[in-house]
Amino acid sequence: MSVSAEGLAEPAEVDESRQTYVPPKHWVNxxxxxxxxxAVICGFLGYILGHWLGNYIASxxxxxxxxxxxxxxxxxxxxxxxxxxxxxIGALNYPLAKIIGRExxxxxxxxxxxxxxxxxxxxxxxxxxxxxAVFTFFFTGGLLAMAIRxxxxxxxxxxxxxxxxxxIVSEHGTIxxxxxxxxxxxxxxxxxxxxxxxxxxxAYPRIEAFSLWTFAAGYFVIFSALPYGGFPTxxxxxxxxxxxxxxxxxxxxxxxxxxxxxxxxAGFNLGVTIINYRAPGMTWSRVPVFVWSIAATAALLTLAxxxxxxAGLFGILDKTVQTSFYVTEHGGSSYLWENLFWFFGHPEVxxxxxxxxxxxxxxxxxxxxxxxxxxxxxxxxxxxxxxLSFFVWQHHLFDSGIDPDMRPLFMLTTELISIPTGFIxxxxxxxxxxxxxxxxxxxMFCMAVYFNFLIGGVSxxxxxxxxxxVTVHGGFFVLSHFHYxxxxxxxxxxxAGLYFWLPKMTGKQMNKKLGVYHFWTMFVFxxxxxxxxxxxxxxxxxxxxxxxxxxLQTLNDFSSVSAFLLGASFLIFVANIVWSQFISPxxxxxxxxxxxxxxxxxxTPIPPYNFERIPVIMSDPYHYSxxxxxxxxDFGTEExxxxxxxxxxxxxxxxxxx
Amino acid sequence: xxxxxSSDNQPNHxxxxxxxxxxxxxxxxxxxxxxxxxxxxxxxxTTTATADQFxxxxxxxxxxxxxxxxxEWLGYAVFNWSSKRKGHPESVGGVAAAGNKRAEVSWxxxxxxxVLFLAVFGTISLIAGQGSGAGEGPNPIWQPSxxxxxxxxxxxxxxxxxxxxxxxxPVQVIAQQWxxxxxxxxxxxxxxxxxxxxxxTNIAFNVTSLDVIHSFWAYQLxxxxxxxxxENNVAFTKTQQLGSFEVRCSELCGIWHGAMFNSGNxxxxxxxxxxxTKTEAANAQNTKYLPPFAWTYVPDANGASxxxxxxxxxxxxxxxxxxxxxxxx
Numbered sequence: 001m002s003v004s005a006e007g008l009a010e011p012a013e014v015d016e017s018r019q020t021y022v023p024p025k026h027w028v029n030x031x032x033x034x035x036x037x038x039a040v041i042c043g044f045l046g047y048i049l050g051h052w053l054g055n056y057i058a059s060x061x062x063x064x065x066x067x068x069x070x071x072x073x074x075x076x077x078x079x080x081x082x083x084x085x086x087x088x089i090g091a092l093n094y095p096l097a098k099i100i101g102r103e104x105x106x107x108x109x110x111x112x113x114x115x116x117x118x119x120x121x122x123x124x125x126x127x128x129x130x131x132x133a134v135f136t137f138f139f140t141g142g143l144l145a146m147a148i149r150x151x152x153x154x155x156x157x158x159x160x161x162x163x164x165x166x167x168i169v170s171e172h173g174t175i176x177x178x179x180x181x182x183x184x185x186x187x188x189x190x191x192x193x194x195x196x197x198x199x200x201x202x203a204y205p206r207i208e209a210f211s212l213w214t215f216a217a218g219y220f221v222i223f224s225a226l227p228y229g230g231f232p233t234x235x236x237x238x239x240x241x242x243x244x245x246x247x248x249x250x251x252x253x254x255x256x257x258x259x260x261x262x263x264x265x266a267g268f269n270l271g272v273t274i275i276n277y278r279a280p281g282m283t284w285s286r287v288p289v290f291v292w293s294i295a296a297t298a299a300l301l302t303l304a305x306x307x308x309x310x311a312g313l314f315g316i317l318d319k320t321v322q323t324s325f326y327v328t329e330h331g332g333s334s335y336l337w338e339n340l341f342w343f344f345g346h347p348e349v350x351x352x353x354x355x356x357x358x359x360x361x362x363x364x365x366x367x368x369x370x371x372x373x374x375x376x377x378x379x380x381x382x383x384x385x386x387x388l389s390f391f392v393w394q395h396h397l398f399d400s401g402i403d404p405d406m407r408p409l410f411m412l413t414t415e416l417i418s419i420p421t422g423f424i425x426x427x428x429x430x431x432x433x434x435x436x437x438x439x440x441x442x443x444m445f446c447m448a449v450y451f452n453f454l455i456g457g458v459s460x461x462x463x464x465x466x467x468x469x470v471t472v473h474g475g476f477f478v479l480s481h482f483h484y485x486x487x488x489x490x491x492x493x494x495x496a497g498l499y500f501w502l503p504k505m506t507g508k509q510m511n512k513k514l515g516v517y518h519f520w521t522m523f524v525f526x527x528x529x530x531x532x533x534x535x536x537x538x539x540x541x542x543x544x545x546x547x548x549x550x551x552l553q554t555l556n557d558f559s560s561v562s563a564f565l566l567g568a569s570f571l572i573f574v575a576n577i578v579w580s581q582f583i584s585p586x587x588x589x590x591x592x593x594x595x596x597x598x599x600x601x602x603x604t605p606i607p608p609y610n611f612e613r614i615p616v617i618m619s620d621p622y623h624y625s626x627x628x629x630x631x632x633x634d635f636g637t638e639e640x641x642x643x644x645x646x647x648x649x650x651x652x653x654x655x656x657x658x
Numbered sequence: 659x660x661x662x663x664s665s666d667n668q669p670n671h672x673x674x675x676x677x678x679x680x681x682x683x684x685x686x687x688x689x690x691x692x693x694x695x696x697x698x699x700x701x702x703x704t705t706t707a708t709a710d711q712f713x714x715x716x717x718x719x720x721x722x723x724x725x726x727x728x729x730e731w732l733g734y735a736v737f738n739w740s741s742k743r744k745g746h747p748e749s750v751g752g753v754a755a756a757g758n759k760r761a762e763v764s765w766x767x768x769x770x771x772x773v774l775f776l777a778v779f780g781t782i783s784l785i786a787g788q789g790s791g792a793g794e795g796p797n798p799i800w801q802p803s804x805x806x807x808x809x810x811x812x813x814x815x816x817x818x819x820x821x822x823x824x825x826x827x828p829v830q831v832i833a834q835q836w837x838x839x840x841x842x843x844x845x846x847x848x849x850x851x852x853x854x855x856x857x858x859t860n861i862a863f864n865v866t867s868l869d870v871i872h873s874f875w876a877y878q879l880x881x882x883x884x885x886x887x888x889e890n891n892v893a894f895t896k897t898q899q900l901g902s903f904e905v906r907c908s909e910l911c912g913i914w915h916g917a918m919f920n921s922g923n924x925x926x927x928x929x930x931x932x933x934x935t936k937t938e939a940a941n942a943q944n945t946k947y948l949p950p951f952a953w954t955y956v957p958d959a960n961g962a963s964x965x966x967x968x969x970x971x972x973x974x975x976x977x978x979x980x981x982x983x984x985x986x987x
Binding site for chain 2: 162163165166232233234236238239240241244328329334335368369370371372373374375376377398399400401402403404405407408411412415416418419422423425426429430431432433434435436437438439447450451454455458461462464465466467468469470471473474475538539540542543544545546547548549622623624625626627629
């Protein structure tokens with residue numbers, strides 16, 4: 001990056017990675033280049049090749065010949081499908097060129113709407129691609145959830161067979177968890193972290209794009225479980241049920257390994273970017289809280305996901321080549337999967353929670369017009385959560401037969417992690433104190449995050465207490481707990497972030513009335529769906545069951561009907577997106593929320609290189625109402641004078657002194 | 659948090675919020691403790707149930723003020739601190755609003771104290787409740803007195819149990835896809851589909867599985883122990899009320915996991931002894947061919963316990979020698 005000593009870089013038409021952005025000469029040229037279509041074709045061809053190869057290698061093995069299922073063929077089919085997909089989209093061009101020792105030619109990237117269907121190194125394009133990928137996962141998982149709640153309407157009348165039902169449950173959980181691990185980091189993290197730190201690009205744009213296309217491939221892999229007959233283990237995949245299961249299990253194991261690779265790459269890229277690509281003057285005490293949360297999340301992504309990969313790998317080996325990592329009868333241990341999985345699994349849920357905290361910390365000062373309260377406590381909270389999250393995983397195993405000495409230790413660490421989690425509430429409540437709150441849609445979603453995560457967090461304290469855990473583990477109480485934290489916390493925060501930042505991402509405003517309707521229906525029906533589940537769990541209904549005690553039917557029905565209405569509430573959001581972004585778009589001002597954030601001090605739409613000149617950062621973006629606060633950033637140009645912090649209503653913006 | 663601007667005539671919001679919070683918390687806690695607490699699941703059928711119900715209630719009366727506090731703050735913000743002007747609202751707060759050392763330190767201290775108290779309280783509750791009904795693995799460390807002797811006797815040749823002798827009753831829970839069965843080593847090792855237990859007795863559950871991971875959850879007894887293949891997971895409780903209870907599997911174990919439940923009864927010690935000796939006699943013809951009580955079972959070509967014959971011979975087909983050998987105490 002050519003940055004002069006004063007921190008002002010020359011504007012460039014050609015980005016430093018030697019890419020050029022041109023429109024395609026003719027639509028046929030566009031069609032004949034690499035895009036999602038070629039990715040699908042190459043993926044399909046890869047699938048066939050892999051399946052054939054697996055049959056060629058393994059159909060002679062006795063255990064495969066006798067069982068009628070060739071798990072080796074299934075695995076190789078999926079692997080080659082993914083390699084074909086990635087090759088087809090162009091993700092492997094640069095690495096392959098480098099491997100064979102050739103200089104990659106200047107890469108040409110197309111402008112126009114087709115760039116969203118291609119391998120593109122602009123982090124803003126990748127962010128929007130992630131939005132579509134995330135919603136594909138989300139709506140698939142959501143439909144499966146509707147199926148689950150339909151089955152649970154009546155304990156004796158069954159809509160699905162027991163076999164189909166358990167596979168629906170497993171698929172729902174797995175798709176949602178895969179989605180949730182990237183739902184904020186992918187779209188909003190990739191889009192806004194460089195903008196918020198004053199960078200022109202990510203540290204590793206190719207790795208970032210690769211992680212997106214891997215994430216997208218993960219959808220196809222986990223979806224393939226359904227035609228393979230599904231898998232019966234739930235998203236937790238416990239062995240030895242996993243070893244017993246059919247070919248759909250390979251989709252789960254390979255899918256998680258693949259998603260794990262994507263997570264490692266995304267986290268690594270974001271971490272390096274945040275550490276190394278901050279604009280001059282952006283010391284750690286001026287980093288926005290959203291970036292802090294992504295930094296903490298990046299650490300977790302990079303350090304915890306390899307364990308998932310290893311766990312998945314062992315499971316695949318057990319199922320294909322008959323090792324016995326998880327098979328107790330042959331010298332392995334069912335506890336090995338449990339520990340490997342949860343060693344990843346607990347940081348995983350903090351990978352989901354932390355970006356949500358970051359978003360609300362970012363949005364609340366804008367709509368309360370107050371400085372963020374206790375900024376350093378917020379940052380400390382993120383770091384504390386990330387650090388402690390590695391020390392709590394055995395709380396998922398309190399009743400499993402682990403060494404009983406471990407349980408007071410893990411009870412302590414799990415209780416301790418609620419301290420840094422509570423810091424987020426301190427920061428939010430302090431920022432709300434005596435504020436001037438504008439209840440725009442993003443702010444409403446943020447308030448809902450606090451409301452929901454409070455319930456989720458306090459119910460977590462009940463679960464962390466081993467004696468009470470005997471009642472509530474494995475039932476609907478814990479199910480409600482994690483839906484409150486993940487959906488009530490993260491997904492609501494994701495929508496807050498989306499409503500907040502879409503005007504900058506696309507330049508078009510979202511319809512406020514539809515947004516308000518979406519918010520209220522989603523919030524009310526979410527709570528009506530999941531709050532009764534605490535009682536259902538306390539009254540003895542285990543998780544993942546298709547039948548239950550007759551006296552619990554009223555509660556289950558209440559939950560189911562609310563769930564259907566919750567599902568319908570997303571249609572309002574879809575209607576809003578389609579209407580505001582495609583059918584009748586209204587141009588949005590550059591900074592509709594009057595935010596001090598650096599990402600808002602850009603033109604709309606944001607040019608490919610983000611900033612004409614790298615800004616010099618003078619302060620953090622939370623000094624609302626401080627009369628003598630320094631401006632956030634010095635852009636060095638007249639046109640981009642920063643918005644003064646002390647303007648009052650009606651006054652025109654004047655140039656502030658520097 | 660003193661008001662930043664002494665010249666504005668706003669009421670002291672913070673003090674107001676705190677007073678309302680104190681009142682609501684006390685009322686809420688009292689209502690919960692007296693009206694809801696005694697009915698909190700799973701009831702009081704065993705000592706672990708009573709202890710865990712008490713534990714739940716303590717957590718609830720601590721958690722309720724937290725929930726009330728945050729909700730009250732959010733509600734207060736919605737009603738009292740919303741912007742009055744449309745368009746470009748005033749920014750407020752100034753430098754003083756960026757932090758408040760006293761508030762931050764108090765928050766950190768109070769949350770830490772509460773959390774550490776809960777951790778200590780939970781640990782004491784866990785130990786005092788002999789593991790609180792949670793599965794402790796094959797080497798439990800918190801157990802009622804007499805448990806080790808009873809378990810050793812069980813593995814060595816059955817042991818005995820008689821009413822009014824304050825003895826621990828070992829019961830084996832065998833989970834398989836998709837059914838729980840129960841063996842009583844002190845009564846010849848017969849196997850039953852119903853879990854009948856004597857009242858006022860310490861029970862030592864030895865939970866194992868024949869195939870995949872299940873979880874033995876005796877709801878009203880407040881016992882939950884995962885059933886792992888080739889592992890013995892021990893959990894303890896003491897019955898104290900007569901009645902029936904439900905057993906459900908609480909770890910996904912395959913297609914019929916939802917249908918994996920049965921029931922049991924806590925009966926008087928005399929009634930239990932009558933039932934057990936009667937069933938023992940009725941099954942005597944079969945139990946003399948079965949291996950005596952084993953911690954774990956490994957199905958293989960030789961049967962459900964993997965080549966473990968009553969005379970302790972290792973069969974040529976058992977995959978590992980030790981499977982067929984006599985198990986040491």
